[in-house]
Amino acid sequence: MTAAQLEIQAIAVCAAVACAVPGSFLVLRRMSLMSDAIAHSMLLGIVLAFYVVRSLQSPLLVVAAALTGVATVALVEAVAKTQLVREDAAIGLVFPLLFSVAVVLIARLPSGVHLDADVVLLGELAFAPYERWIAFGWDLGPKALWVTGTILVLNVAFVTAFFKELEVTTFDPGLAAALGMSPVVFHYGLMGVVSVSAVGAFDAVGAVLVIALLIVPPSAAYLLTDRLQSMILVAAATGALSAIAGFWLAHWLDASIAGSMASAAGILFLLALLFAPDRGLVAAARRRARRRWEFAHTMLAIHLFHHEGTPQAARESSMRHLGESLRWNDDFRERAVAGAAERGLVTRHDGRLTLTDAGRDLARRAVVR
């Protein structure tokens, strides 16, 4: 692994973890798509700032991008507040407008200016190690690493410092207001953090895939845990893992690092969806299958118990008749009876079934319940 490869991965991990932390709150607050709006609208901030300072290197571009992010949130809320359109439609109206203005402005730039919508939008991490920060003749490493690293530290500091407030305003805004925490202040604080993170992740993954880092790892974590702290930690770990796996996937395919990171995050999300303990699709399917057999065994026990000691007992307990009265096909009947025998609920002699004590007990309990 070369130094440049290591640096790219470090930048990607910083960006991913920095996004996963505030992203967890976005997912919990049902505001995931606000990040889509923020990420797209930032382009306008960058272009407008460029028109003012005429340089792509100026830190003003970053500031303007972050401010546009917060302004987008305010604009979406202002439109939604008119109650003429719902909030989802408001998002869908505001960001394409701002984004279109930005694309038109970029197209009107004199040719020769290197500001392409698709570079900002799609990002190109592969070149990040070549933009180095050199102070007093010392090479301090890639600029992007400093930017994403700083944002990571700021985000972790913000969430640690205001954890209680963020938690309460997220889960119970009414209680938060009653306790004297302003939900509005923390809402805009969080949106500011999201905007800054999105700006920082620009270099790493581009505007569109910022949303992949903000939403996908926290969503995967949400499937895995029930506690806010562990959700944030799992999201951060998932983000870091997506960054590293995405880098090597891109290396192997010679494809976009940003796209590969989003794909890797998607694969991790899919794994969480399938294999999460208790809530995963596999666990749920197995639970359903187990319940189905348990129910069949109980039905069998009740059926036998009901006819025990009656004149029809011999007929009703024959294997052949069983299928008809419980409406089971032959295959299901064989497997259900075998399973029940294995659990020690019934015994089987010459095609006749007899309840054991355990089976009788189960039937009695099931009927009473």
Add this chain to the structure above:
Amino acid sequence: MDLLGWWSDYTLRTVALGTATIGATAGVLGSFAVLRRQSLLGDTISHAALPGIALAFLLTGTKALPVLIAGAAVAGWLGARAAGGLTSVTRLKSDAALGVVLSVFFGFGLMLLTFIQRRPDATQAGLDTFLFGQAAALLQRDVVAMAAVGAAAVSLVALFWKEIKVQTFDPGFAASIGLPVARLDLLVTTLLVAAIVIGLESVGVVLMSALVVAPAAAARQWTDHLSGMVVLAAAFGAVSGASGALISASARHLPTGPVVVLCASLIVVVSLLAAPARGVVIRRARDRRARRRFGTRAVLSDLYALARQHDDPEHAHAAAVLEAMSGGRSGVRGDLEELERRGMARRAGDDGWFITDAGRARAERELEETS
């Protein structure tokens, strides 16, 4: 540019008709998306279509538009179903489900696109036009194909109009009268996918979602009837598409997709502000009138109460007293002037006011009405 000359210009006519078709179809299907609170489903579908375009090229090796569009449709459809599935089988809410599908599908598509671009056989040029759209590349036969898809989608909506309407506004009721709710939902989603993918090449993945939301949201402001809304949305979409294409052709360096979106946004802004009954302007005016009416009534009844405590009917009371009586509400002086104009109060001195006979009669009538 000669405003009528565009019809004789083949390229311009093709592009304008194409974008108008896209806008009209998206307007119709977008109406249902907006009413179902699924405005951002369009955003997810258009982003999710990207890997379909790339895979269609990888698998067939052709850049023929119908093949790529078919790929886009399959991927977009899968994305829409995946987002729906995620909300029903997990505890993720729809915003997170849409966000996950949008970003993962788009990222996967981007990975495939860059993978294709860096292959040595580089016949891929043009695939990335799908990101931002390139309306100038439209051919007449593309427009005919789009119009055919659009017409088919709109006719299906017309065919199942009543069912879709019931299912949109009251899914519970629709299920209770035996409508196949799940299949209707599938139909509407599929048609929405069709409406979106025909626009991808001209408007682009990133901005196509705007054409789903904007015309429908604008149309909603002007009418309370579904049929009116759908027709208006189609018209708004068509107008945005055509005018966007014409404006972008009138100057250099004006990309079509964004200009179309700007036109649609302009219609939205005008609708939000100026629509009768719902618009912000009319509502502001109505609020002000209501406040004034309420204010003058309150001030009049205060004046009446004051007058009853004095023998002299023309005993003046300071405006400050009346302000204090209405709890320090601002606008009391304005209300007094309004009453003066209507002959119910009269000024005495610089700052004194008293109630007239007409005002007294009015106040008594209002007291009777409210008691």
